[in-house]
Amino acid sequence: MITLKKQKDHAHKITNERGTESIATSSRYPVDGFSPVDYLCSSVGICMGLTVDAIIERDQLEIDGYTIEVSATKDAEARPSRMEKLDVSIVFEGDLDEKTRNKLEKSAKRGCTIGNTIEHGVPVNLITQS
Template sequence: MQSYTMTATRLDGYGTRMHCKAAELLADTDPAGRADAFNPAELLLASIAACMMKGIERVTPMLGFSLRGVTIHLTGERQDAPPRMTRIDYEILVDTDETDRRLELLHQNVRKYGTISNTIALAVPLNGTLMRLPSPVA
């Protein structure tokens, strides 16, 4: 069983500083919003993206999967009453020459072994695709 800890400290009515290990992050806690920090919904989406990216980094060596890069786009929908996320959609774009079957295998592994994505998927629909990054037009 693993345990994780972090500390959040209110800076003022506009921001909160998050500390974990040697890392630090500014969170948008301004009711009006601010452009220079992630708000709580964006932090949730970022956590899912980081989980998926970490899963890709963990599984590609085991699968012998070759890639040049990965981009993950997430979109979350929020309702006001009661306030909650109602769905989260993602698109994982992989720059690779691997076959479609191997891309499907990578996606299955990302979905199956993601601690954060599996936890969130129990609370809100989490749907998406993993596909090859389109080749640049010459």
């Protein structure tokens, strides 16, 4: 579970079940922190990264590292407001043949729970408190 807490004159504070805290904001406020779109892109990036990690370990691949970049484009005309697309780029460090690179990229997309959830949709249920 993620908890978001907002106190007057303070930034939004997000806390996970392990007690790790993060600051959330928007470009309208002069606070250093991640925007909702940053969190969305981060979620896709780390999900794909964890999938890549599992394949690297399973197949015992010699990969020095990788960089995943995720960018979002907002659909300016959509109502309700939403993103139009997410673009993901994965760059691997070291010598990697094209076949292995393609396999890793396709597996990262196919195995990413967050990306699959976005692409196929999921209900967002608002539970009212009494």
